[in-house]
Amino acid sequence: GENVEQHPSTLSVQEGDSAVIKCTYSDSASNYFPWYKQELGKRPQLIIDIRSNVGEKKDQRIAVTLNKTAKHFSLHITETQPEDSAVYFCAATDNFNKFYFGSGTKLNVKP
Amino acid sequence: GAVVSQHPSWVICKSGTSVKIECRSLDFQATTMFWYRQFPKQSLMLMATSNEGSKATYEQGVEKDKFLINHASLTLSTLTVTSAHPEDSSFYICSARDGAAGTYEQYFGPGTRLTVT
Numbered sequence A: 001g002e003n004v005e006q007h008p009s010t011l012s013v014q015e016g017d018s019a020v021i022k023c024t025y026s027d028s029a030s031n032y033f034p035w036y037k038q039e040l041g042k043r044p045q046l047i048i049d050i051r052s053n054v055g056e057k058k059d060q061r062i063a064v065t066l067n068k069t070a071k072h073f074s075l076h077i078t079e080t081q082p083e084d085s086a087v088y089f090c091a092a093t094d095n096f097n098k099f100y101f102g103s104g105t106k107l108n109v110k111p
Numbered sequence B: 001g002a003v004v005s006q007h008p009s010w011v012i013c014k015s016g017t018s019v020k021i022e023c024r025s026l027d028f029q030a031t032t033m034f035w036y037r038q039f040p041k042q043s044l045m046l047m048a049t050s051n052e053g054s055k056a057t058y059e060q061g062v063e064k065d066k067f068l069i070n071h072a073s074l075t076l077s078t079l080t081v082t083s084a085h086p087e088d089s090s091f092y093i094c095s096a097r098d099g100a101a102g103t104y105e106q107y108f109g110p111g112t113r114l115t116v117t
Helices: none
Strands: A004-007 A010-014 A019-025 A032-038 A045-051 A056-059 A062-067 A072-077 A086-092 A105-110 B004-007 B010-013 B019-025 B030-038 B044-051 B067-073 B076-081 B090-098 B106-108 B112-116
Touching: A004 A086, A010 A019, A019 A086, A019 A105, A032 A062, A045 A056, A045 A062, A072 A086, B004 B090, B010 B019, B019 B030, B019 B090, B019 B112, B030 B067, B030 B076, B044 B067, B076 B090
Parallel strands: A010 A105, B010 B112
Antiparallel strands: A004 A019, A019 A072, A032 A045, A032 A086, A056 A062, A062 A072, A086 A105, B004 B019, B019 B076, B030 B044, B030 B090, B067 B076, B090 B106, B090 B112
């Protein structure tokens, strides 16, 4: 099955700096890669996603890049703000059902 | 947007009793719902996939007789933790996929915090 690895496990940045979280996957059949933000005790919220036919996608301060050859994808957050502090999860899937989640990255944005 | 609710949001029960958690899609029909378990500071672990009108598909290592899943309608799936023990204490989150939309996206419920004493 698919194996998704996520790094780093914790990330601390100064407000205004950029943050990058990286994930690798093992199954070349995976074709959908969502990113979720989860605040403490709350539900994961989809913040951006990318399909395998696209190399990059951007939504305001958030962008995701995908390298299918190397089987890795990354989340980029620019101009970070304290409200960006949360745990971020990447995931991968090759069908509509089974999402394989990364282990999570706790992002701390210091004011 | 698509909304998924869960009930209860938290529950405390005694060891040996059973607890039922409901997951509802409020504004769409969910042909498929998913149940996850999340331990503190850990990732989401898929427990099972439930399809409306058929038996749930459990992930390896998840006890079918302990975690009973019923997807009785296109808007409701339930997870029953039978004969609960303290080690079952966890955060249980459901998600649902809008089959009509034809997308991969899963919409998550707010989660249920289960504490078994």
